[in-house]
Amino acid sequence: MKRLLKGGHVVDPVNGIDHVCDVLVEGGRIVRVGRDLPVDGATVVQIPAGLVVCPGFIDMHVHLREPGQEHKETVATGALAAVAGGFTAVACMPNTSPVNDNANVTSLILARAAEANLARVYPIGAVSKGSRGELLADIGELKQAGCVAVTDDGHPVATALLLRRALEYAGMFGMPVIEHCEDPSLKGDGVAHEGFHAATLGLRGIPSAAEALGVERGVLLSELTGSAFHVAHISARASMRAVRKGKEAGLRITCEVAPHHFTLTDQALASPIPYDTNVKMNPPLREEADRDAMLAGLADGTVDAIATDHAPHHYDEKKVEFDRAPFGIVGLETAVPLSLDRLVHGGLIRLPRLVELLSTNPARILSVPGGSLSPGAPADITVLAPDLKVRIRASELRSRSKNTPFDGWELRGGVAATLVAGRTVFVNSDVHTGL
Ligand SMILES: [Zn+2]
Numbered sequence: 001m002k003r004l005l006k007g008g009h010v011v012d013p014v015n016g017i018d019h020v021c022d023v024l025v026e027g028g029r030i031v032r033v034g035r036d037l038p039v040d041g042a043t044v045v046q047i048p049a050g051l052v053v054c055p056g057f058i059d060m061h062v063h064l065r066e067p068g069q070e071h072k073e074t075v076a077t078g079a080l081a082a083v084a085g086g087f088t089a090v091a092c093m094p095n096t097s098p099v100n101d102n103a104n105v106t107s108l109i110l111a112r113a114a115e116a117n118l119a120r121v122y123p124i125g126a127v128s129k130g131s132r133g134e135l136l137a138d139i140g141e142l143k144q145a146g147c148v149a150v151t152d153d154g155h156p157v158a159t160a161l162l163l164r165r166a167l168e169y170a171g172m173f174g175m176p177v178i179e180h181c182e183d184p185s186l187k188g189d190g191v192a193h194e195g196f197h198a199a200t201l202g203l204r205g206i207p208s209a210a211e212a213l214g215v216e217r218g219v220l221l222s223e224l225t226g227s228a229f230h231v232a233h234i235s236a237r238a239s240m241r242a243v244r245k246g247k248e249a250g251l252r253i254t255c256e257v258a259p260h261h262f263t264l265t266d267q268a269l270a271s272p273i274p275y276d277t278n279v280k281m282n283p284p285l286r287e288e289a290d291r292d293a294m295l296a297g298l299a300d301g302t303v304d305a306i307a308t309d310h311a312p313h314h315y316d317e318k319k320v321e322f323d324r325a326p327f328g329i330v331g332l333e334t335a336v337p338l339s340l341d342r343l344v345h346g347g348l349i350r351l352p353r354l355v356e357l358l359s360t361n362p363a364r365i366l367s368v369p370g371g372s373l374s375p376g377a378p379a380d381i382t383v384l385a386p387d388l389k390v391r392i393r394a395s396e397l398r399s400r401s402k403n404t405p406f407d408g409w410e411l412r413g414g415v416a417a418t419l420v421a422g423r424t425v426f427v428n429s430d431v432h433t434g435l
């Protein structure tokens with residue numbers, strides 16, 4: 001099927017496009033992008049003025065919970081939440097049960113994703129068997145089965161030696177190591193950022209240095225091995241400094257920031273709801289100076305990607321004392337409104353930079369298709385309604401879990417539609433899209 005998307009504001013930083021033009025799609029791929037393209041037998045879709053057509057967004061850090069914890073999320077419900085959130089692809093972390101440390105688990109995830117037939121799903125394999133930090137997983141087997149990176153996320157790689165070996169092996173297969181940067185001895189049994197609010201509320205603290213030490217270790221080992229090292233969910237200003245230094249030295253360091261770390265601070269521990277377990281995540285919400293450092297990194301190019309760390313948990317699991325609740329919040333369906341409202345309308349970045357953060361750079365870091373609207377690229381397209389008034393309603397999320405601190409937030413900007421391989425997989429009923 002041949003479709004001509006006419007008249008949208010196309011933003012594709014790879015090809016230097018940031019103006020109204022047409023996109024011709026056929027056989028699941030982009031054929032051409034240009035002004036006033038001839039119809040030539042295509043079905044014409046008139047994109048209403050004001051909507052923005054971008055290469056499909058890729059969330060490079062989600063937890064889909066299948067196999068093993070399907071009461072929180074499945075590959076299918078996660079893929080549905082993804083397309084509703086404007087993501088045409090997600091990369092899923094290996095801390096399932098069993099852990100994705102071998103080809104059988106990878107294949108199961110890929111089979112479930114094919115059945116769901118919504119967002120593309122790229123599995124990420126474990127660095128170590130069972131993510132136990134003892135023996136290296138068979139990284140070649142994981143790559144062969146379809147994994148795009150390795151990580152022991154949930155925890156840091158247990159030792160510097162194991163991380164060195166992981167960088168060497170993953171590097172041989174052209175994959176980055178994604179690291180949950182944290183010094184376990186400093187983190188201890190902390191539950192919130194070590195600072196004023198944790199102290200006044202009597203919560204055990206996690207110092208910023210716990211994360212920054214993990215970043216410094218990875219930067220040093222990336223230098224030693226020459227391999228690509230990606231910092232997951234950066235949250236502390238000292239970590240940002242370490243990433244910036246590594247990049248300035250020409251090392252292969254990249255990093256991602258989650259929307260909650262550029263919107264919220266540890267002040268949320270105290271109000272509006274004291275001890276709200278929906279503001280308990282790891283790494284924790286930090287201080288204003290850290291949040292501002294995340295914003296600065298987004299603006300100046302130090303941050304490569306926005307990734308949600310989508311971490312679904314069941315209502316009953318979160319409805320306990322703060323100390324006992326699991327870490328994490330859902331993020332797939334709130335990331336785009338938060339980014340448009342805070343970053344673009346906040347005047348911090350422009351749309352092409354947002355597309356770099358949500359599409360181009362994640363595709364490049366993971367070496368997966370997409371990230372541009374170049375001829376021949378998959379017709380994975382996110383259509384934005386940048387001025388749409390969005391009200392987040394936790395109860396209406398497509399994700400199987402509703403653990404979000406953003407319930408009731410009113411934001412400017414949302415997703416209008418999502419196309420995967422040229423097929424419309426999501427249309428926002430609040431927007432006239434023509435799709
Ligand atoms: Zn993590």
Ligand SMILES: [Zn+2]
Pocket residue numbers: 061063093153154309
């Ligand atoms: Zn994670």
